Amino acid sequence: MRAEKLVSGLVAELDDGGLRGSFLVRDLRSGRELGIEPDVRFPIASLIKVPLAAVTVDRIHRGELDGSQLRWVRPGRITTPGPTGLSRFRHPARVAIDDLLYLSMSISDNVAADALFELTSPEEVMRMLREWQLRGITARHRLGGLTDTPAERLDASEMPLAHSLAIDAGTDGRGHRIPQLDVTRANSGSARAFVDLLQALWTPSKIDGDVAERVRGLMGHNLLRQRLAPDFGSDASTWSSKTGTLLNLRHEVGVVEHADGQAFAIAALTESRVPATTQPEADVLMARVARVLRDHLRDA
Numbered sequence: 001m002r003a004e005k006l007v008s009g010l011v012a013e014l015d016d017g018g019l020r021g022s023f024l025v026r027d028l029r030s031g032r033e034l035g036i037e038p039d040v041r042f043p044i045a046s047l048i049k050v051p052l053a054a055v056t057v058d059r060i061h062r063g064e065l066d067g068s069q070l071r072w073v074r075p076g077r078i079t080t081p082g083p084t085g086l087s088r089f090r091h092p093a094r095v096a097i098d099d100l101l102y103l104s105m106s107i108s109d110n111v112a113a114d115a116l117f118e119l120t121s122p123e124e125v126m127r128m129l130r131e132w133q134l135r136g137i138t139a140r141h142r143l144g145g146l147t148d149t150p151a152e153r154l155d156a157s158e159m160p161l162a163h164s165l166a167i168d169a170g171t172d173g174r175g176h177r178i179p180q181l182d183v184t185r186a187n188s189g190s191a192r193a194f195v196d197l198l199q200a201l202w203t204p205s206k207i208d209g210d211v212a213e214r215v216r217g218l219m220g221h222n223l224l225r226q227r228l229a230p231d232f233g234s235d236a237s238t239w240s241s242k243t244g245t246l247l248n249l250r251h252e253v254g255v256v257e258h259a260d261g262q263a264f265a266i267a268a269l270t271e272s273r274v275p276a277t278t279q280p281e282a283d284v285l286m287a288r289v290a291r292v293l294r295d296h297l298r299d300a
Contacts, residue, residue, distance in 0.1 A: 003296065010023075021269065021270040024191040025290065027297050033297070041183045042188065043188055052120065086112055101116065133206055134197055136189055192267075195266075201215050219255075227252045252266075270282070
């Protein structure tokens with residue numbers, strides 16, 4: 001009953017803050033978990049880079065790919081603009097597959113991710129997820145489509161309109177007039193599915209141990225730390241994660257490892273009703289909800 005009351009209060013907090021959220025926290029040592037609507041599917045934006053990285057690293061490990069192989073990335077050839085990384089390059093560059101992995105995961109570089117998708121298709125990502133017996137994450141497309149939304153077609157002064165369209169154009173069945181926000185057309189997943197993937201990476205049995213270690217390292221180098229990291233990173237813990245952001249979607253999945261040996265997998269997938277691009281209050285609220293869920297499991 002205490003857990004039910006806790007969850008009910010957190011749902012009310014999210015609603016007051018203009019958020020709907022799907023959260024799951026799992027103790028990786030005991031398997032105990034606590035969440036909020038953990039099986040609701042969301043479009044996952046850049047979270048797809050985690051299974052993409054895992055499958056790419058696995059292919060390198062099995063000798064299908066050479067991590068040192070250089071790939072040409074030409075400005076304008078891969079139409080995946082973004083605020084940082086290769087999309088800002090002025091000249092062609094040759095980048096090793098290993099370094100494309102780093103860029104994709106550390107600064108969420110969409111151009112780097114699409115260069116990896118050229119080698120490892122969404123269909124191959126899905127095949128390997130099934131082989132690893134991981135369900136609930138669907139890879140349908142590359143990252144380029146994420147930059148063809150109302151936000152890119154409207155002037156900067158009209159961003160509230162783009163977010164209003166994202167908020168108001170959905171259906172009760174999680175469909176959406178904007179295809180990138182439609183769970184039947186976009187890359188999609190649930191909080192539970194990502195926690196299952198994180199568990200497979202942190203306590204590997206289905207995924208090769210060396211592959212899992214490499215992906216954990218990539219997630220540990222994530223530089224986007226404005227969302228959940230302030231509540232989970234400390235001198236006595238490490239936070240390894242990946243974020244995903246698109247229009248009114250704000251996600252983060254990761255694992256906090258404590259000095260005493262405890263480790264918790266955390267997935268927070270949210271959508272906002274507030275028509276604004278910059279919402280630091282939403283990040284703070286997401287982190288608070290995730291931490292309260294973690295604290296309840298840790299103290300139980």
